[in-house]
Amino acid sequence: MKKWKVGVIGATGYAGLELCRLLLAHPEAELAAVSSVTYLGQRLDGVYPQLRGFCDLTLGEEAQVVESCQVVFGSLPAGLSEPIARRCVQAGKLYIDMGADFRLKEEADYRQWYGKAYADPALHAQAVYSIPELHRQLVPGAKLIANPGCYPTSICLGLAPVARADAAQPGSLVIDSKSGTTGAGRGLALNTHHPECNEAFAPYKVACHRHTPEIEQVLGELWGQPLTVTFVPHLLPVNRGILSTLYLSLRPGWTPERVRALYEEAYAQEPFVRLLPEGEVANIKNIKYSNLCHISLHFDRRAGRLIVASAIDNMGKGAAGQAVQNMNLALGLAETAGLMALPPAF
């Protein structure tokens, strides 16, 4: 079988590197080219010694990746993806964008939260946003995929069943998320300097994180009505993992049993989502280094609230794993190809 030639632009960032790791082990893909601005001309395994013996690629330029590959992943800072996406689409290649440039349907939202405009609105209209468990049917044959953000993935998977059934009041929603430090990327900053980050914990970008409109877009579609969410992310002193704790007031008549049935039905056949049995609690340690999402349901019967804990690996299901899942869908491969590594227990 001939393998698909795939490439990664921005391969030395954390999401880019994790993509390379997954693609190097993918049964139907060949990592054929990688690029980096900072490390141009160096070998990838010189930058990441983990790869010694597994990868002998040299980091080239963006254009080389586009030319030599059938599938291109772009892991770039906000605002830089449009020209690459256009070139890929025009050349009939599959382009999967890891950043935020193609996630928002309303240009107004992009302007408001990112302070930039769309240069090519028609291109954006072609983009398919996909959390596969929620948007699977849109992906086959797509040429331009907007891979979702890490927080929105954990949140929307945790809320989709209740949102679709309108079993709770959207206005009551409070989202308290906690992310490991790889989520902040490889760029040096004081808040991820080890002595400032270790043994520390705090919220950040309180009620003003750029993932907010993406969360509202996805949940609004599921709920069938626009909604405004309160979303507060926190920085956890661990490498990987996002846990979102989600609070909602249930509508009358929605008992814990009925709510649980919604989730069971929604996720029974999903290869990557695990609804935990009663009494278990979602924990980031149980899904790290995987493409899984663990969800546990809890009920505050005294206050009438549903509490959902949703855990993913921010680099796996929250970034590179989901991107590969989207690639598999777009190319007509088995959705789980290259993604079934068992998570380690410790």
Next chain:
Amino acid sequence: MKKWKVGVIGATGYAGLELCRLLLAHPEAELAAVSSVTYLGQRLDGVYPQLRGFCDLTLGEEAQVVESCQVVFGSLPAGLSEPIARRCVQAGKLYIDMGADFRLKEEADYRQWYGKAYADPALHAQAVYSIPELHRQLVPGAKLIANPGCYPTSICLGLAPVARADAAQPGSLVIDSKSGTTGAGRGLALNTHHPECNEAFAPYKVACHRHTPEIEQVLGELWGQPLTVTFVPHLLPVNRGILSTLYLSLRPGWTPERVRALYEEAYAQEPFVRLLPEGEVANIKNIKYSNLCHISLHFDRRAGRLIVASAIDNMGKGAAGQAVQNMNLALGLAETAGLMALPPAF
């Protein structure tokens, strides 16, 4: 000046040991006796080598502490404090209870959440529950003090100004707290075994933690009405610190400016509470090893919610520090005596 003779029952637990550390450095107290069931007959600095050169006490029995001291701190498992408290009160000594046995005013709450009854209700009636910033005036001359729980302290300090002013709807309150592992004590358990706890994060006792009725009791008094809270604690892979993120829907007319003014007025003169300036965020790293509480205020203007971040050291202001503060008040000492160690920055 003659120093007060003080003793600690249960000195080898984490709260007990932290009390010893503070009392050994207290200018007007002398740590005169310590007890332990597990380590009876051993030297305290044999169990905790940190104390070598600072303390030559041997761990004795409970009764020896009561007899030889004027002030007794009891750091005991739930349900064991009544007899000790009675003996101290009868002998005219000051007894400060670190556990939950005297915190709840309604015995019904204690029965419901702890599954036990009060043997001596009259004794409970004498108990003074005190977060000093909220109950300072009740403490001078008290003989039996119920030292508050760690979570309730972080939460009630974070909410008191808004509760007193009824500036928000109590029914909208969502409390998402995160605690370091010392909060679980020194007892061995799988969830605090290092390989299971490190690089992990999860909620626990979701909406059923025993601190819930204490939180509702204090907030109910402040708000002037009973309330039901949704409280979800999480275990953080750090040693010390609690951060509570508090979500509330503001009542009409309560602008961010008015809310901030409430906090400024409430805490301007407090020696241990710092209202952070706009733009700063409370972080457990900034108050560890201290008796401080850092509070930052945030507003989700789109959703009309107030978000408060409140950080304390669970072993400091959340346990031993606050107990010493209460002792100072009860004995008529300077409230800050022995408590002004500057927190380390890293």
Next chain:
Amino acid sequence: MKKWKVGVIGATGYAGLELCRLLLAHPEAELAAVSSVTYLGQRLDGVYPQLRGFCDLTLGEEAQVVESCQVVFGSLPAGLSEPIARRCVQAGKLYIDMGADFRLKEEADYRQWYGKAYADPALHAQAVYSIPELHRQLVPGAKLIANPGCYPTSICLGLAPVARADAAQPGSLVIDSKSGTTGAGRGLALNTHHPECNEAFAPYKVACHRHTPEIEQVLGELWGQPLTVTFVPHLLPVNRGILSTLYLSLRPGWTPERVRALYEEAYAQEPFVRLLPEGEVANIKNIKYSNLCHISLHFDRRAGRLIVASAIDNMGKGAAGQAVQNMNLALGLAETAGLMALPPAF
């Protein structure tokens, strides 16, 4: 192709569980049975939620594993392996022992360091001890394999080239090793209780760790002479990884270049050992969750010492990974089967 039926005795310990994780993904093995004394009758994925969706086995008894499998891994406390090994060998099955019971060739060493005798010396005579890179040729067809200890693996791989060439004085050898906390297993203990272990670091079992005779046995064979090593392990506050720093006085004439050539020759064809280029330093983060060994060479030209840094994952190459590698060799499979997962970079 029919898969080999393999089973794990002691599957809920850390090494046992890691074996299960590797075997569940092995292309030519089927994890057919698992046992546990503590969790008998429970499902393995109930004890380790990571495995939900990947494994539906129930933990049975030892005997069931032996009966139903062609290959049995025993992950047991010291002193319990002989009867199981005997039963397997007699039944013509392959038994791989994860513990220390079959590692030492001299019963006197076992008596001295473990305080026990061999019940069946003839059985021990059949045991093959194998760090595959050093003992590969002994393994094919073996029926009883003693899988090496984690520290000895990191140390002997780090020293084998220089030992074989007698390029340094064995009496000058100092071994300073550091291990993550999974090495201490899943049993609860105060020194691996999170608040006591996190932000802590110390040596333990200084110059009296039970891996000492195993290290001396392997190095003695390589060096062609008996030797006495100074070996000091330390506990690192990380989950996984061993780094051994090895100090040796070079014999006259052994320049850095000649020493490096020894290592290059020894490891050029090895699939799991990476000799790092000059200027790079072995780091546990680069080999975690893998069967790799990273080795870096350093020279103190002023003092005439060779310094070797050797890093492995104590659960991978130091335990379960190496055991699978030995199984592959014994069964005539590709040595790397099931072991080529790329290590994550973070």
Next chain:
Amino acid sequence: MKKWKVGVIGATGYAGLELCRLLLAHPEAELAAVSSVTYLGQRLDGVYPQLRGFCDLTLGEEAQVVESCQVVFGSLPAGLSEPIARRCVQAGKLYIDMGADFRLKEEADYRQWYGKAYADPALHAQAVYSIPELHRQLVPGAKLIANPGCYPTSICLGLAPVARADAAQPGSLVIDSKSGTTGAGRGLALNTHHPECNEAFAPYKVACHRHTPEIEQVLGELWGQPLTVTFVPHLLPVNRGILSTLYLSLRPGWTPERVRALYEEAYAQEPFVRLLPEGEVANIKNIKYSNLCHISLHFDRRAGRLIVASAIDNMGKGAAGQAVQNMNLALGLAETAGLMALPPAF
């Protein structure tokens, strides 16, 4: 009593800030001025929110600190201290240098390891290098003090008794040190970026760290002969603490008992050094946030080696604490003034 006016140049670096924290609590010193190049004009408690409510100083320029203070601490990058030191000495002030500029007696060493020359050799001749336990008598009245490095302090305190008695062969010495990340300072770097540093461990600057000549200088004086040491530092994923494991071949006749007697005699009266009883092991967790040094002695009787474990807080006894101790000695204050805070147990 009038307090000494003291100032810190480079107050926002980690050692500088820790100095400020200690000096703010010092009974006979007043922190009168602080400077910073990066944060000039900002308040110190804006840069370090831990200090809110404890310090209202604004960061000024170097010259302001020198002018307004009687004691000046300089916490500066290598090569910048000479002019400040000269100005202080000429003005009759006490200058304590936290860096390496005045530590080496031989300018040749400084040239070799730092690549720079001494501009004013006469000034260097006035400098007093002081680990107080070893050089106490040189400090009273000194005007220019070279505060020792963190590694040399942990190492020389761990070896002084055996060096003075020449109880071991200096050529056999191997020094394996491990330091927390604050030792690398506040400057951003990839190896202290949280995701790269957490769950990682490796040696660095193997046998070429700049503290080497300082170690050799101090030990050479104690031993009465020049020596060459093998020194390998490692980076520990913890905030604070250095543990040095020291290996030495004992000379004939030096039994464990005789060696222990040397240490007991040397340190019996020392307020900050604790020789741990047999069976205990030095651990960084027991001395963090203090000016203590914990030393444990171990003997490899089979190999004839002494093994010393020596633990200090790299920011305390390894930097700011020792600097205050030196200030106390120079000014004729109690040596322990401001330094007796009890270390926390967790």
